[in-house]
Amino acid sequence: MGIGPGGEDDLTRRAARAISEADLLVGYTTYLQLVQKMSCYHGQEMYTTGMTHEVDRVKYAAEAARRGLKVAVVSSGDAGVYGMAGLVLEVLEATGQVAQLEIIPGIPAANTAAALLGAPLMQDYATISLSDLLTPLPDILKRVEAAAAADFVIVLYNPRSNSRRDPWEQAVAVLKKHRQPNTPVGMVNKAGRAGESVKLTFLEQLDEHEPDMLTTVIVGNSRTRVKSGRMITPRGYLL
Amino acid sequence: MGIGPGGEDDLTRRAARAISEADLLVGYTTYLQLVQKMSCYHGQEMYTTGMTHEVDRVKYAAEAARRGLKVAVVSSGDAGVYGMAGLVLEVLEATGQVAQLEIIPGIPAANTAAALLGAPLMQDYATISLSDLLTPLPDILKRVEAAAAADFVIVLYNPRSNSRRDPWEQAVAVLKKHRQPNTPVGMVNKAGRAGESVKLTFLEQLDEHEPDMLTTVIVGNSRTRVKSGRMITPRGYLL
Structure with a gap:
């Protein structure tokens, strides 16, 4: 559960x-x-x-x-x-x-983070864990590359630990190849708990941030923008 | 909410x-x-x-x-x-x-469907809507192709309506190019409501099924298998 x-x-x-x-x-x-x-x-x-x-x-x-x-x-x-x-x-x-066995779903970290950031997951998105304990790093980076090239919004789980920084640094490098420097990136830590942190930044400034294993990172697609301090990927309704 | x-x-x-x-x-x-x-x-x-x-x-x-x-x-x-x-x-x-504004998250359809099917989303997955009302069909198919090639588990929302069958048929054709015929596919309709239906099938038999706009479809990746009537994508722990 x-x-x-x-x-x-x-x-x-x-x-x-x-x-x-x-x-x-x-x-x-x-x-x-x-x-x-x-x-x-x-x-x-x-x-x-x-x-x-x-x-x-x-x-x-x-x-x-x-x-x-x-x-x-x-x-x-x-x-x-x-x-x-x-x-x-x-x-x-x-x-x-x-x-x-009964499997009882809960609100996923991606959706908790998205709600705190605004509405970044309104278009197609890909969920990728950067933990290379159980998945080889080349497979992970291949998925980051594919998702970035096809303009998915990208949710990164387990982005970085003190002993494991390579996947994060390489994934960010791949993202920078495919997305504009001003692509919005949201980072949420300890959502709904003591020490909650919600940050909104941009791809070009990602090097200044140090996510950890409990951070959920959401990288916008080509249409994602920041308005009134919220991250939004418009679904495309005509207002 | x-x-x-x-x-x-x-x-x-x-x-x-x-x-x-x-x-x-x-x-x-x-x-x-x-x-x-x-x-x-x-x-x-x-x-x-x-x-x-x-x-x-x-x-x-x-x-x-x-x-x-x-x-x-x-x-x-x-x-x-x-x-x-x-x-x-x-x-x-x-x-x-x-x-x-407060945004209150709920259990997404993908996760409700996954729990009823077993544990198909234990590895990286991509969520794609096949509705071409707000997104051009070529963009949708490009994402299906990218996700299929990079071995994402794939969740399809809004797969098919009576008046809109093209996106479904073309998406299935793309999936068949990249995945084995025996790839497990789960289909969940009206989860937790009257008329709930949970079906487990395989890519090669998808043509026999007619999902509708309320069906959530989960297509396994290369590691997904069916055991004891449940769909599972092993995370890779050594038992």
């Missing part, structure tokens, strides 16, 4: 009920700390592990479900977008438990 | 509160009929018009807001994805009312 950006207001009723009815909550530590602040949390058991322990977490969840517990595996944003839904499905497929 | 697929369970708390507190609800007739069934509806005034009257609807909403009313402009899915957010922003920008 996905909880959206992390505040209770952005949870769907279906998600709140799933948390409320669960015997066990499984997830990355940071996300479960957000859940603990919600009114649907009433002391349910938790199994938390840090990043990169995804497989361990999901196997624990599957084992608990086999023992008869109702388990909620919690992702931020939408569980189906770079979240845990795929891994849970694969593990339950292997253990023959798929029939027990 | 976006209400997600249309049932009250898929509404965020923020969206439910916005409906509840609004003096006036504005939207396409079908969506407001969904809202009327929700517990956050308590007789608020409604202004509904059919499809293609979007500009009229938004100008009416802006005028009502200027008179001091709290107005909720309602889209299904996410208002920021082929919804009303962009048009509302443009109209309010022209009338100097932008500062009063």
Whole structure:
């Protein structure tokens, strides 16, 4: 299940009920700390592990479900977008438990960021993760190039970490080949949580910014512009 | 604001509160009929018009807001994805009312469909509308071609209407050039509403299907497969 950006207001009723009815909550530590602040949390058991322990977490969840517990595996944003839904499905497929699975969508990080920035996703867009842990960097850059050349609005997830700056720098270089220097770029961090930051900048100034793994970056297409401090990609209605 | 697929369970708390507190609800007739069934509806005034009257609807909403009313402009899915957010922003920008605007995201149709199908969006994906009312067909097909060649999972919105079959047929032809015949394709109609339909098929059998304007189509990438009746694009974790 996905909880959206992390505040209770952005949870769907279906998600709140799933948390409320669960015997066990499984997830990355940071996300479960957000859940603990919600009114649907009433002391349910938790199994938390840090990043990169995804497989361990999901196997624990599957084992608990086999023992008869109702388990909620919690992702931020939408569980189906770079979240845990795929891994849970694969593990339950292997253990023959798929029939027990319900996947509950949440507001994806891209859509939370877009709403805070304005309306940048009104035309066709491509979602690309710059994390090269599970995807080779050349494949990632090929997608950035294809999306940039075909004038998609581009959403970048996991753009950059302290130890992993190459994908970001190379992706920005590819974008600069295809888009004008004054292309609007929005960057949103910790949407709806303490420390929320919403920045609007331009492709030519991207080098001055240092996004991290929690930043969602939205790069406009050739029609995107900034008006009254909001980023907008007009759909094309005649006013 | 976006209400997600249309049932009250898929509404965020923020969206439910916005409906509840609004003096006036504005939207396409079908969506407001969904809202009327929700517990956050308590007789608020409604202004509904059919499809293609979007500009009229938004100008009416802006005028009502200027008179001091709290107005909720309602889209299904996410208002920021082929919804009303962009048009509302443009109209309010022209009338100097932008500062009063809050954009409330909802679960996008792509993510609702993905959750019902399994986990097809676990790798990079591109969202493309096949409606050529506001975008020239050659531009649409160029994007389908680029996304197909770069191995994006592809989400197609507004795939086909009775009077508009060309974009669908041509898009399918482009997809067949780049993807294997056994590429999984999911089709979801009226998710979470009466008449919900979830179909899993393959690229080679697409000609046997007739999606409509309310169908969300998800075309797998080269790694997407079907297991236990679910569509999955593995993220690449080692199990």
